[in-house]
Amino acid sequence: MSIDATDRDIIRALQAGLPLVAEPYAQVAKQMGMSEEKLVDRLEAMKASGVIRRIAAAPNHYKLGMTFNGMTVWDVEDSQITSLGGIVGALPFVTHSYERPRALPVWPYNLFAMVHGTSREEVEEKRSHIANILGEACRANDVLYSSRILKKTGLRLRNKE
Amino acid sequence: MTTLDALDRVLINRLQDDLPITNRPFAQLAEELGLSEEALIERIRHLRETGILTRFGPFFDAAAIGGSFCLCALAAPPDRFDEVANIVNARPEVAHNYERSHHLNMWFVLATETPDEIDRVSDAIELETGLTVYRFPKTQEFFVGFRVTA
Numbered sequence: 001m002s003i004d005a006t007d008r009d010i011i012r013a014l015q016a017g018l019p020l021v022a023e024p025y026a027q028v029a030k031q032m033g034m035s036e037e038k039l040v041d042r043l044e045a046m047k048a049s050g051v052i053r054r055i056a057a058a059p060n061h062y063k064l065g066m067t068f069n070g071m072t073v074w075d076v077e078d079s080q081i082t083s084l085g086g087i088v089g090a091l092p093f094v095t096h097s098y099e100r101p102r103a104l105p106v107w108p109y110n111l112f113a114m115v116h117g118t119s120r121e122e123v124e125e126k127r128s129h130i131a132n133i134l135g136e137a138c139r140a141n142d143v144l145y146s147s148r149i150l151k152k153t154g155l156r157l158r159n160k161e
Numbered sequence: 162m163t164t165l166d167a168l169d170r171v172l173i174n175r176l177q178d179d180l181p182i183t184n185r186p187f188a189q190l191a192e193e194l195g196l197s198e199e200a201l202i203e204r205i206r207h208l209r210e211t212g213i214l215t216r217f218g219p220f221f222d223a224a225a226i227g228g229s230f231c232l233c234a235l236a237a238p239p240d241r242f243d244e245v246a247n248i249v250n251a252r253p254e255v256a257h258n259y260e261r262s263h264h265l266n267m268w269f270v271l272a273t274e275t276p277d278e279i280d281r282v283s284d285a286i287e288l289e290t291g292l293t294v295y296r297f298p299k300t301q302e303f304f305v306g307f308r309v310t311a
Binding site for chain 1: 165173176177178179180181182183184185186187188198199202205206208209211212213214215216217218219220221222225226227232234246249250255256257258259260261262263264265267268269295296297298299300301302303
């Protein structure tokens with residue numbers, strides 16, 4: 001995927017978010033010295049190519065009462081990771097799911113599935129549900145609860161000419 | 162926990178869906194929810210100011226612009242936890258960082274513009290903290306739902 005200097009400028013202008021005004025693109029375009037039409041065309045192109053995933057809100061799970069955030073991790077048979085990962089990733093309560101490399105001997109897990117809940121019991125229930133799906137293809141699993149957000153800013157592009 | 166009314170909850174759920182890139186992106190949503198455009202924007206602003214929404218806008222994919230994401234973890238000794246967190250958080254490439262209940266107690270995501278920066282930044286954190294930075298780049302991504310129900 002290639003982006004040019006204009007795209008970079010647009011990303012930099014929008015990485016902190018959209019202005020909350022009736023015509024946000026017009027405002028950003030004006031600040032950037034381009035027409036709103038050009039900005040919208042560029043954004044549409046970046047969306048079509050996957051540079052922009054979506055225009056949406058990111059909620060703070062904790063403030064929504066989803067205070068239990070469990071990163072469930074699983075040591076799944078390599079030959080079955082793709083099919084089983086697909087099933088786990090499609091569960092409605094799994095917000096993110098990835099296959100990642102193990103770091104033996106410290107870390108035997110290759111499937112990560114993020115689960116949120118309003119209580120530890122709720123997360124544990126969801127974890128059992130995943131365990132049932134994985135069955136014998138899973139040798140071991142664990143859940144890592146997050147106790148604190150230490151930082152949350154998202155992607156930041158450096159200033160670069 | 163902040164008090165939300167029913168409309169806030171509908172709005173939080175709805176705002177996690179993709180909004181069209183149009184001249185007045187809030188107008189259509191306002192109509193859908195039976196609000197004036199100004200009232201909707203005011204609600205979203207309130208949700209932003211109270212931190213219920215951490216961000217509103219385009220989600221950029223670092224990988225799609227030639228960059229990379231990498232989940233990393235380290236085991237910070239409890240008596241050095243804050244010092245290590247400060248070192249990690251000081252890096253602009255650290256997009257988020259969570260304390261987690263495990264021997265590997267600090268989990269952070271590096272978002273960089275080029276793949277080789279992942280190792281460069283991880284190595285620099287190792288040097289500065291004296292701790293091993295375990296790197297867990299994604300091998301494959303399964304369907305990502307993203308949403309959380311308010």
